Amino acid sequence: MMFMAVEVTVLSLVTFSLPNQISFELINNLEIYSQLFHANPIIAFKVLLINNPVFIIQKVNDLGDTQLWGVYIMPITVITWLAASVFFVQIKKVSPPLNIIWWIAGASVLLIMSVFYLRIQACCTESPAWFLDVMILSRVFNPLVNSGFWQDVYLNVSPWFKTMQLFFLAAAMVLFYFSYTMSRNNK
Numbered sequence: 001m002m003f004m005a006v007e008v009t010v011l012s013l014v015t016f017s018l019p020n021q022i023s024f025e026l027i028n029n030l031e032i033y034s035q036l037f038h039a040n041p042i043i044a045f046k047v048l049l050i051n052n053p054v055f056i057i058q059k060v061n062d063l064g065d066t067q068l069w070g071v072y073i074m075p076i077t078v079i080t081w082l083a084a085s086v087f088f089v090q091i092k093k094v095s096p097p098l099n100i101i102w103w104i105a106g107a108s109v110l111l112i113m114s115v116f117y118l119r120i121q122a123c124c125t126e127s128p129a130w131f132l133d134v135m136i137l138s139r140v141f142n143p144l145v146n147s148g149f150w151q152d153v154y155l156n157v158s159p160w161f162k163t164m165q166l167f168f169l170a171a172a173m174v175l176f177y178f179s180y181t182m183s184r185n186n187k
Contacts, residue, residue, distance in 0.1 A: 004081075007071050007116050008057050015059070015069050023056045049075045053117070053128065072117040072128035080115045080169070084108070087176050096183035103182070107175035114168035133161055 012018050026033075029052070037044035054077075058070035091104065116131040129137075136157065139150040157164075 004057070004071070004073065006112055011069060011071055017059050017068065019057045019059050019071075021058050021060045023058065025053050025055055054078055070128070074115070074117050074128075077115040077117065080111060084111055084176070087180065091180055091183060094183045096179065100179045100183050103175050103179040107172045107179065110168045110172035110175065114165050114172060130161055130165055132164065133158065 008019060026048075033044060033048055036047060053072040053074050055073050056067075056070045057073070059068045060066065061068055096104070113131065117128040136150060136154045140147050140154050
C-alpha cells in the first residue's frame with residue numbers, strides 16, 4: 001500500500017491533479033480471461049500476468065470518457081510489493097539502527113522506480129510504460145525545451161530501458177539484503 005501511495009502521490013504532484021477513478025481490470029475482464037484460458041492457457045498466462053494491469057488508479061476527465069493519466073498496477077508490481085512487505089516484517093523484528101534505515105529507504109526508492117508504470121494521455125503514451133520512458137518522452141514532446149536533444153537522448157537510451165529497470169530492481173534487492181544482514185549483525 002505504501003508503495004502505491006508514493007507512486008500516485010508523485011504523479012499527482014507532477015500533473016497537479018488528483019485521481020478520481022480506480023479501474024479493476026482483472027475483474028472487469030474476467031469473462032475474456034476465462035475464455036482465453038480455455039482456448040490457450042499459455043497465452044492467457046502471458047496476457048493476464050504480464051501484459052495487463054491488475055488495476056489502474058487514474059484521473060479521468062469530467063465527462064468520464066478519457067483518461068488523463070493513470071498509474072498501472074501490474075502483476076510484477078504486486079509481486080514485488082509482497083516480497084518487500086515480507087522483508088519489512090523481517091527487518092522490523094531486529095530494530096535496525098538509523099544508518100541501516102537510510103539503506104532501506106534507498107532500496108525502497110529503487111524498488112518503486114523499478115516497477116512504476118504509468119500513462120499520461122496529454123503527453124506521449126498510448127499504453128502504460130515504465131516511468132523513465134514516459135518522463136523522457138514528455139521532454140521530447142514539450143515545445144518549451146530543446147526537443148531535438150531529448151529525441152537523441154530517447155533514441156540512445158530507450159533500447160536499454162528493460163536492462164535499466166532490472167538494474168534498479170537488482171540494486172534494490174542488494175541494498176535490502178545488505179541492510180538485513182547488517183541489522184542482524186548489529187543485534
